[in-house]
Amino acid sequence: MIVNAEAPARRRRGELSRPRILEAALRLVDQDGLEALTMRRLADELKVDPMSTYNHVDGKEALLDGLAELLWNEIEEPDPQEPWQGQLRAFAVSMRALAHAHPNAYGLLLGRGILPAPALERIGAALGALEQAGLSRERAAQLIRMLIAYAAGYAMLELSSAPAPCATPLELIVSLTRTLPKDAPAHLVEVAQSMVDCDMDLQFNLGLDLILSGLQASL
Amino acid sequence: MIVNAEAPARRRRGELSRPRILEAALRLVDQDGLEALTMRRLADELKVDPMSTYNHVDGKEALLDGLAELLWNEIEEPDPQEPWQGQLRAFAVSMRALAHAHPNAYGLLLGRGILPAPALERIGAALGALEQAGLSRERAAQLIRMLIAYAAGYAMLELSSAPAPCATPLELIVSLTRTLPKDAPAHLVEVAQSMVDCDMDLQFNLGLDLILSGLQASL
């Protein structure tokens, strides 16, 4: 067995690399928000000169694209053994769950104007499952689009409706009124309350059921 | 008739005001992208000192919140005369149409962590229509959440799938491969193609039909 010349043994602990940089960036965004992600602050976090990261990531825009990749990678690949309904459900659930794991970064998932490779891998797997089940590729693609739209849209709406998850209903109302102008009519506060005051997990799953059963019926 | 002391006649042409600032900001974003929106550049556009805008808008974050308001304001209020299905459909269609009118700004609609007053007004109107039709408030709210999620999510997925609308299929493939790494396996390119190669308007409406008819059946 020959030594791989591309992976020399002399790596220092804490050496820079694209994955290490992206992970640090995501940690930063998770902790302090997207606006805290700065090439300079990121370098600080890695205890490295501000310019060193540029050897592994091609500037800030590429860094954000890289974060989108990282996010898509965290969405679990559906299990090909399961029936296709289960695969699609797991996929949608996982897409929404990501919003709770990374609320500050979630906007990057569909906000960079690209579907990075990990996204296409997961979509491709789901397409395959549906074709396996006998659906045409066009039909399969439509179904996937619907599910991604519903799951990601639902998650973004959640994040917009209640930025900070509130324990008590009172705390919730306080939080809602804080975002609205002081002179907001009472009926608007009531509307805001209606949008949040429910079991989000349950409601998400009900909608998912409706879409999946509707689609099954239309086949 | 007395002169209104609050609206003196000595207003100069081109005077600054919050609406005028927000409109200029949206124009800037539409033309040159969100990253081009700068307090300084915005002031340039208005031919004004960089600091003058701060008299009407409370900093950049507030400016972006203001843009979100502007976007929600462009979504048409449903016509209370119509049956509720038609109102909901028009609402969803209008939410998606906004993405085509303002692709560079669309991320702000659900990306600011708040639902501004104009959003709550539109949601409130839709809630009212559904309660008029006999639905409970909870049921109505669930329905609205589904529609917003689907419409906005679909639009964001569209923007992610094909940043620049392409006339010819060839142009489309070129555009797709440009965003993917050079060594992207052919099957990923194929997946990307499947996500875009369809009549987006038609597909959106089909999904909308499915949701609306599914909901009607479940009542």
Next chain:
DNA sequence: ACCTGAACACCGTTCAAGT
């Protein structure tokens, strides 16, 4: 091949001064 730091152009915002 990777890291460093000085330098540049630009950014958001504070503040004291004008009218």
Next chain:
DNA sequence: ACCTGAACACCGTTCAAGT
């Protein structure tokens, strides 16, 4: 009440220099 401009701390990135 609104506008101005100097000033400050910070930002992304280029580039020449190191190892």
